[in-house]
Amino acid sequence: MKQYLELCQRIVDEGTWIENKRTGKRCLTVINAELNYNVGDNEFPMITTRKSYWKAAIAELLGYIRGYDNAADFRSIGCNTWNANANDNDAWLNNPHRKGEDDMGRVYGVQGRSWAKPDGGFVDQLKKLVDDLSNGIDDRGEILSFYNPGEFHMGCLRPCMHTHTFSLLGDTLYLTSYQRSCDVPLGLNFNQVQVFVLLALIAQITGNKAGRAYHKIVNAHIYEDQLELMRDEQLKRKPFASPKLIINPKIKSLEDLETWVTMDDFEIEGYECHPPIAYPFSV
Ligand SMILES: Nc1nc(=O)c2c([nH]1)NC[C@@H]1CN(c3ccc(C(=O)N[C@@H](CCC(=O)O)C(=O)O)cc3)CN21
Numbered sequence: 538m539k540q541y542l543e544l545c546q547r548i549v550d551e552g553t554w555i556e557n558k559r560t561g562k563r564c565l566t567v568i569n570a571e572l573n574y575n576v577g578d579n580e581f582p583m584i585t586t587r588k589s590y591w592k593a594a595i596a597e598l599l600g601y602i603r604g605y606d607n608a609a610d611f612r613s614i615g616c617n618t619w620n621a622n623a624n625d626n627d628a629w630l631n632n633p634h635r636k637g638e639d640d641m642g643r644v645y646g647v648q649g650r651s652w653a654k655p656d657g658g659f660v661d662q663l664k665k666l667v668d669d670l671s672n673g674i675d676d677r678g679e680i681l682s683f684y685n686p687g688e689f690h691m692g693c694l695r696p697c698m699h700t701h702t703f704s705l706l707g708d709t710l711y712l713t714s715y716q717r718s719c720d721v722p723l724g725l726n727f728n729q730v731q732v733f734v735l736l737a738l739i740a741q742i743t744g745n746k747a748g749r750a751y752h753k754i755v756n757a758h759i760y761e762d763q764l765e766l767m768r769d770e771q772l773k774r775k776p777f778a779s780p781k782l783i784i785n786p787k788i789k790s791l792e793d794l795e796t797w798v799t800m801d802d803f804e805i806e807g808y809e810c811h812p813p814i815a816y817p818f819s820v
């Protein structure tokens with residue numbers, strides 16, 4: 538929580554105003570932020586200075602793990618975050634690759650689970666790394682990358698958190714996650730939870746211990762219509778202690794994650810937070 542608030546304060550104090558063409562809004566922006574989370578000691582990085590919709594964040598991650606390409610599938614597991622990008626952005630609505638209502642195209646999990654090979658067929662990056670890590674193998678290329686410039690025109694948004702690299706030292710698993718663009722008031726709230734849970738889940742299903750997760754962000758910003766709420770409201774509040782995350786220990790394989798896991802398999806213990814703040818969202 539401290540690192541999150543420090544980043545917010547840094548943007549407020551040192552940020553540069555940058556015009557963003559896609560959203561038509563200005564963003565107060567800094568370059569380079571490095572966060573890290575102690576997954577081994579279960580220090581769950583949930584925001585406490587406002588209510589956090591942590592289950593929606595985990596549901597979004599589960600959708601990526603399953604390779605979902607449709608906002609309706611995300612909604613069905615408790616995540617509403619893709620409705621706007623799938624259905625309310627003019628550039629995507631007019632894109633000939635859009636397959637109709639709720640289609641997101643070839644984004645995120647689609648690339649993670651079925652990256653199209655030029656010579657035909659698909660690569661399942663997630664299955665490869667789960668198989669390796671389950672067998673104690675780290676070939677120094679245990680990478681899940683959603684960033685496929687050759688198919689950007691076939692999706693509603695380029696991935697923001699685009700690459701996750703896993704590393705095994707003995708039986709302790711580490712994760713380094715890279716993010717090119719970060720909406721700090723809204724997106725980071727979700728992304729911190731996702732980096733933590735991705736390491737916790739992959740460690741659990743591959744039979745390894747979780748170590749630390751390193752989260753590297755390039756462009757970290759606050760949209761102009763979010764600034765007042767962040768500066769004059771959220772940053773005035775005192776954080777509470779981090780809660781603990783409890784994941785159903787019956788989750789033992791990638792197939793479990795793909796088939797029966799729901800948000801009922803995740804609970805938190807000891808979450809105390811300030812009242813909600815509804816930040817504006819930019820499509
Ligand atoms: N401008 C923008 N910011 C983002 O963070 C973002 C995008 N676009 N597009 C793709 C995904 C979707 N993500 C989102 C979208 C919406 C919320 C959001 O509205 N969160 C609210 C309420 C969540 C709820 O009720 O479930 C929040 O207060 O956290 C969060 C992340 C993250 N990404």
Ligand SMILES: O=c1ccn([C@H]2C[C@H](O)[C@@H](COP(=O)(O)O)O2)c(=O)[nH]1
Nearest residue numbers: 559695697698718719720724725728
């Ligand atoms: O997981 C996510 C997904 C998206 N975001 C934010 C970062 C930006 O504000 C927008 C994406 O806009 P681009 O013009 O494609 O950079 O969504 C996030 O913070 N986390």
